[in-house]
Amino acid sequence: xxxxxxxxxxxxxxxxxxxxxRAEELPHLKKLMENGVYGNLRSCDPPITIPAxxxxxxxxxxxxxxxxxxxxxxxxxxxxxWIANSTTIKEKTVWDYLSEQGKESILVGxxxxxxxxxxxxxxxxxxxxxxxxxPYTYPxxxxxxxxxxxxxxxxxxxxxxxxxxxxxxxxxxxxTNHFQVIDYLIEDKNWRLxxxxxxxxxxxxxxxxxxxxxxxxxxEPGNPFETAIFDYYKxxxxxxxRLLEKIDDRTAVLVVxxxxxxxxxxxxxxxxxxxxxxxxxxxxPPEKGQNVEKLKxxxxxxxxxxxxxxxxxxxxxxxxxEPQGIIKPExxxxxxxxxxxxxxxxxxxxxxxWKTVVIKPQEHYxxxxxxxxxxxxxxxxxxxxxxxxxxxxxxxLEENDTGPDDAVHDxxxxxxxxxxxxPGGRVQNANILDIAPTILTLLxxxxxxxxxxxxxx
Numbered sequence: 001x002x003x004x005x006x007x008x009x010x011x012x013x014x015x016x017x018x019x020x021x022r023a024e025e026l027p028h029l030k031k032l033m034e035n036g037v038y039g040n041l042r043s044c045d046p047p048i049t050i051p052a053x054x055x056x057x058x059x060x061x062x063x064x065x066x067x068x069x070x071x072x073x074x075x076x077x078x079x080x081x082w083i084a085n086s087t088t089i090k091e092k093t094v095w096d097y098l099s100e101q102g103k104e105s106i107l108v109g110x111x112x113x114x115x116x117x118x119x120x121x122x123x124x125x126x127x128x129x130x131x132x133x134x135p136y137t138y139p140x141x142x143x144x145x146x147x148x149x150x151x152x153x154x155x156x157x158x159x160x161x162x163x164x165x166x167x168x169x170x171x172x173x174x175x176t177n178h179f180q181v182i183d184y185l186i187e188d189k190n191w192r193l194x195x196x197x198x199x200x201x202x203x204x205x206x207x208x209x210x211x212x213x214x215x216x217x218x219x220e221p222g223n224p225f226e227t228a229i230f231d232y233y234k235x236x237x238x239x240x241x242r243l244l245e246k247i248d249d250r251t252a253v254l255v256v257x258x259x260x261x262x263x264x265x266x267x268x269x270x271x272x273x274x275x276x277x278x279x280x281x282x283x284x285p286p287e288k289g290q291n292v293e294k295l296k297x298x299x300x301x302x303x304x305x306x307x308x309x310x311x312x313x314x315x316x317x318x319x320x321x322e323p324q325g326i327i328k329p330e331x332x333x334x335x336x337x338x339x340x341x342x343x344x345x346x347x348x349x350x351x352x353x354w355k356t357v358v359i360k361p362q363e364h365y366x367x368x369x370x371x372x373x374x375x376x377x378x379x380x381x382x383x384x385x386x387x388x389x390x391x392x393x394x395x396x397l398e399e400n401d402t403g404p405d406d407a408v409h410d411x412x413x414x415x416x417x418x419x420x421x422x423p424g425g426r427v428q429n430a431n432i433l434d435i436a437p438t439i440l441t442l443l444x445x446x447x448x449x450x451x452x453x454x455x456x457x
Contacts, residue, residue: 003192005251006442009240010110010197011414012049013205013407015260016040018233019414026233028241029416032253036418037456039429043259045359046311046376047409050084050128052258052432053111053197057093059436059451063361065091066370069309070128073371076322079293082371085112085128094439095119097446098193106185108196109155109178116140121191124181127156127199150181159203160403164225167207171232175200179239186246192443204232205261209406216263216406217398252419252442256435260410267387267397268346268379270306270314271295275390277342279304286391289401295390299324304339304374308388308401310409313373314339336360336374343377349396354380366452382408417456430456 011019020038023030032038044055044062051067054060062068067084074080089112095105099120107113107123114125116138123138124146132152137143146153154177157170175198182196210216211225244253271292274280281301292305299317303326307313316339318332319325327335340358348354359376361368379386385408387401399405415430417438433453440448441455 002248002250004443005192005247006194006439007186007243007247007251007253008193008195008439009243009253009255010053010195011201011236011255011257012053012111012197012199013202013259013261013409014257014414015262015410016412016414018230018261019416022230022233025230026237028237028244029255032244032255032416032418034425036253036416036424037426037428038414038416039427041256041413041415041435042429042431043409043411043413044432045364046378047259047382047411047413048310049199049202049258050112054089054091054093056256056258056432056435057095057110057195058089058091059094059433059448059453060091061365061367061433061452063365063368063372065089066372068313068361068370068372068376073307073313073315073373075371076318078297078299078323083128085114086117086125087115088112092448094436094445095121095193095195097440097448098443101445103192103443103445104190105193105195106188106191108182108185109199110195110197111199121193122185122188124153125155126197129155146181149184150177153177153181156199157203159207160400160405162404164207164211167203168225168228171200171203171207172235175232175236175239179243182243183246186243193439198236200232201236201257202261204229205407206405209261209263211406213263217265218406249420252417252421254418254435254439255414255416257413257415258432260412260414261407262383262410264385264400264406264408265380265383266349267308267385267399267401268312269387269390269392269395269397269401270308270312270377271388271390272392273346273395274304274306276395279339288391288393289389290391292388292390300326303327303335306377306386306388307373308386310382310385312375312377312379312386314343314375314377316374340375343375346379348380348384349394354384356380382410384408415456419457422457428456 104121111126114129125136154174210218284296357378361372
């Protein structure tokens, strides 16, 4: 009897609006929806690529993983940081559990998977891979096979650039390369879990959202890239259709995204605001576009500073914790509460009310590890990015401060679960933490204690 297998199709950043609401134009995904169970997939906090894919793969939230983004402050230093990679993941993934049972996995581009770690099966690392000159496969000898057959693997594209035509060409080139590799690897008869992530979806959103979305403040009617994003989704659907032709009737399919996407309204200059508020004290005015790490800061008078990104990370300057801390430990909660209230009261450039969310990590996560910030801030329900750079003469920027970027992340991603042995056709919303137990249930993996989610079957 043939063994049960699972194909996981990861579409980084895919939102419900571009899959479920336009499914009529995506026949292969639509068929999976009609015959499976599908719905919105609530991402983790924060809803960004790293940590979200590892939350999905481990069934552990960012607090347990100690992973709150791509970069992290190192301890309580003012200017040292570390960058997340595969070695930061200490919890077991679903493929680790399956490996212990002798079940093989093929993994392609699941973030963060550089440097490559051993797995029973094969692995190709993800978009954080520095270059093809580095080892990027497990086993390492597998790299040569990829180089000989496909000229290697394209990990990412430069997408924060004004040359959108070039970006579009390179995203298609990358995605074509990925599916060529995947089409080849899926012919392997030994895998039980095949999981790949297409980062091109995310890159399309960030590079082309303003050209598609009529509500975007920078949208221009009749622009040459108006249909670029959804044309790419149709291209993806065609490639997924060819992939589905290669699997048998004992293979389940899970299409999943790590978070969603929506238009970016602008970027809010958190550090300029902290200077205005008297929380961040500088000895020299910031230059335009200056990074906070290069500011001349008077730490003897500074209470707080922040980092930019899809969400803001706020750090407090606490006596006995930071090198030149001034907030008394017994005043920590009062200072943090007062700052959180001021942040929540921030309004938009026209005085409009924002739906800003402020998270205290110690209260939000059941378990808290790693180098977490004192406050996590989603400006206006994530519509506004946090600008970490300063000196623009305004707190509100029309565009991202670190290069062209038209979209922000949203809480709701997607999932579609099709199992040929089970009836489908129903809608059921889920949480990103439900994916790991679902995979282990489908593939008869071990019962793992401490997983926060529950199986969708």
